Amino acid sequence: MDRPQPSADALFEHAACGLLLTDRHGRMLRVNATFCDWLGYDAAELTDLKHLHDLLSAGGKVFYQTHWAPLLQLQGSVAEIKLNMVHRDGHMVPMLLNATWRRHGDADFIEIAVLIVEDRHKYEQELLLARRNAEASVAAHQRAQQELQESRDVLSLAMRGARMGAWSHEPKSGKFWWSRELEALAGYAEGRFAKMPGGFFELIHPGDLIALNEAVERALASSDDYVVEFRFLHASGDWCWMEGRGRATYDRQGEPLTVYGLGIDITERKEAQTVLLRQAAIFEHLSDAIVITDLRGNITDFNVGGERMLGYRRREILGKPVTMFHSQHEALRIRREAFAALAADGTWRGELPFVRRDGSRGVCDTVVKPLANARGDIYGAVCVSRDITERRRAEQQLQRLNLELSKADRRKDEFLATLAHELRNPLAPMRNVLEILRLKEFADPQLNWSRDVFDRQLQHMTHLVDDLLEVSRITQGKLELRKQRLELARAMQSAMEAARPTVQASSHHLSVTLPREALYLDADPTRLSQMILNLLNNAAKYTPPGGRISLAAEREGDEAVIVVRDSGIGIPHEHLDSVFEMFSQLAPALDRSQGGLGIGLALVRGLAELHGGTVAAFSDGAGAGSEFMIRLPLSRAASAPADHTLPEPTRVAGLRVVIVDDNADAADSLAMVLELEGHEVRTAGDGLAGLALIGEFAPHAVILDIGLPRLNGYEVARRVRREYGGASILLIAVTGWGQQQDKQTAVEAGFDHHFTKPVDPRELQQVLGRQRV
Incomplete structure (x- = not known):
């Protein structure tokens, strides 16, 4: 006669673990007697009246709201969460919770299995026994299938959540039973083990099967529990790890009736242990700080x-x-930013200020990533921080130094511009006096020689001032090229003519070899001639009297190569690269050169680079002469360059001209030049006097300095255009300020032309020649 089997309700009510069923919001729909006994409640006091979080401690409620409930909704399950639950009398009961989100029909439910932490082992065994009774009940009582199925689902919840499987063996009959959860853990369909002669044991690694059998035999001999770890072959072909636990029941004679086993999948734990062991040395010896935290942000490890x-x-x-x-x-702030970044990208990175134990502060570069197991369940975070305090301090120091250098460089550029302006002011009357002397014919050859010396030295001084300002423009990136397609031979001839007085003054022999074919460049004609002229002047200065200088050009591939050679003092090998630096002069050459600021070659390099080319110096050493080579890209255009030769200006006399300049020498000398050309000239020394003179004299042309006392030249020009019907008056700015923005400001103020001091009177006469009376 069969023994009476417990009902499904009895199995549910008296299961070894606490079982709960709640709605999606955590309101309890059903609880078993085990759970009620643990907390001192009746089922009626909990069902439909309380929520799960009502039974949690204060800290547990916070964790439930911020972590447990969101993770359950996100993942569908939460395994082995330790929370303190409050007994009816107020004391805390530590629990392990396993939960799964289920959907039945149109409703969502949460199935929860609860174990008391201290009695977990006892509950596992009772859970195993309950499982066996449930399975036996299913086999014996088909009539109670529906009720039993409900009990099985609830009991299976705990095993699935904890990734457990169960088995049993009757030594006398040799019968085995395998739970469907065990088959699922191994990756097989339900009932598969029953068709295998050895069942699950066929999947256990041969080396581990011996240890499992020995552990079971020792437990049977001592009537004790067994615990053993072993590998098993998953259906996917991977070797996985399982922890086996179990015990036996005995008859009155002490013979084992049934051996029960519980298998827990510990593959993730084993893999984590392997990774941790492999990374332990790196973790401990890495210079960066590594901090690992749990979900609450509490530190769990620290290297x-x-x-x-x-x-x-x-x-x-x-x-x-x-x-x-x-x-x-x-x-x-960090918590807010980190949570937002982790939710969006899964990683947060930033620079964080931190406080050391001694109270000192620092800055670190930190990366934060979540920690998750193989199922994707997040259980903490890892923070890797690198101390960049010294780097930040060095960067700040570098920024301060860069700022100071930038200020010093700006002051240098401003000084050079101001110096050029101040040097141009005295050059203006000197140029005017030279023009007066040129217009006079002298019978005395010494006076003619003196005038020519004056002319050469004034040109040299003017070139020095121009070079000084243009190197400043190049370093500031303010020099603009006016490129056009031109023939290289013309630029060479122009430079040769300009250099001839300097070359002849030292009795040098200059030979020129023009290219065999017409070479066309896309270049600024003034700057191209200036590069060649500077190299010729440099050769003339550093070659003893009677030396040889050559200028040659030829084509090499897609480049034009311009070479200037001399028989001068040469360049030591260690100085070949530095000769192109600003203000660079060779010490041995100081007593042999004809002066200079050491900026001519720096200007050549800057102009060559602006044209997309290069310049290089070659020499076999001191006394062996020098060679300078410019390489410039040839023009790709096919047509011949346009002829930009300016027509000879028509000579016009009889203009009324007003000169306004606070430098009396400059104003008077220029007035004398223009009067010699046949013009009627008046002068004024400040802006207001100039305006009054313009109103009285009604000039055809006004030549204005910009830096005037009482009223600057820009404002004078504006008032002339506005108050004196100045549309017909020719306004010419003659000033020491010659940068591009100065010229643009002059145009905006109403000037027709802008000249930089010292102005060539012949160029000024060309402009005046276009003014109609």
Whole structure:
């Protein structure tokens, strides 16, 4: 006669673990007697009246709302969460919760299995026994299938959540039973083990099967439990790890009736242990600080690099919040930014201020990533921080130095521009006096020689001032090229003519070899001639009297190569690269050159680079002469260049001209030049006097300095255009300020022309010649 089997309700009510069923919001729909007994409640007091979080401690409620409930909704299950539940009499009962989100029909439910932490082993065994009784009940009572199925689902919940499977063996009959959860853990369909002669044991690694059998035999001999770890072959072909636990029941004679086993999948734990062992050396010896936290943000691990960076010992901070390294305000900001970044990208990276144990502050570059198991369940975070305090301090120091250098460089450029302006002012009357002397014919040859010397030296001084300002423009990136397609031979001839007085003054022999074919460049004609002229002047200065200088050009591939050679003092090998630096002059050459600021070659290099070319110096050493080579890209255009030769200006006399300049020598000398050309001229020394003179004299042309006292030249020009019907008056700016923005400002003020001092009177006469009376 069969023994009476317990009903499904009895199995549910008296299961070894607490069982709960709640709606999606956590309101309890059904609880078993085991759970009620643990907490001292009746089922009626809990069902439909309380929510799960009502039974949690204060900390547990916070964790339920911020972590447990969101993770359950996101993942569909939560395994082995330890929370304190409150007994009816107020004391805390530590519990392990396993939960799964289920959908039945149109409704969502949460199935929860609960174990008391201290009695977990006992509950596992009771859970196993309940499972066996449930399976026996299913086999014996088909009539109670529906009720039993409900019990099986609830009991299976705990096993699935904990990734467990069960088995049993009757030694006398040799019968085996395998739970469907065990088959699922191995990757097989339900009932598969029953068709295998050895069942699940066929999947166990041969080396581990011996140890399992020995553990079971020792347990039977001592009537004790067994615990053993072993590998098994998953249906996917991978070797997985399982922890086997179990015990036997005995008859009155002490013979084993049934051996029960519970298998727990520990593959993830084993893999994690392997990874941790492999990374332990890196973790401990890495110079960066590595901090690992749980979901609450409490520190669970801390490496030696962290001890060095933060000044704490590992044992001092385990379990403490990671926010202890930051101020309260910074901690709130970091938490907000980190959560947003982790939710969006899965990684947060940033620079964080931190406080060391001794109170000193620093800055670290930190990366935060979530930690998750193989199923994707997040269980914490890892923070890797690198101390960049010294780097930040060095960068700040570098920024300060760069700012100071930038200010010094700007002051240098401003000084050069001001110096050029101040040097041009005295050059203006000198140029005018020279023009007066040129217009006079002298019978005395010494006077003619003196005038020519004056002319050459004034040109040299003017070139020095121009070079000084243009090198400043290049270094500031303000020099603009006016490129056009031109023939290289013309630029060479122009430079040769300009250099001839300097070359002849030292009795040098200059030979010129023009290219065999017409070479066309896309270049600024003035700047191209200036590069060649500077190389010729440099050769003339550093070659003893009677030396040889040659200028040649030829084509090499897609480049035009311009070469200037001399028989001068040469360049030591160690100075070949530095000769193109600003203000560079060779010490041995100081007593042999004809002066200069050491900026001519720097200007050549800057202009060559602006044209997309290069310049290089070659020499076999002191006394062996020098060679300078410019390489410029040839023009790709096919047509011949346009002829930009300016027509000879028509000579016009009889203009009324007003000159306004606070430099009396410059104004008077220029007035004398223009009067010799046949013009009627008046002068004024400041802006207001100039305006009054313009109103009285009604000039055809006005020549204005810009830096005038009482009223500057720009304002004078504006008032002339506005108040004196100045549309017909020719306004010419003659000033020491010659940068591009100065010329643009002059145009905006109403000037027709802008000349930089010292102006060539012949160029000024060309402009005046176009003014109609």
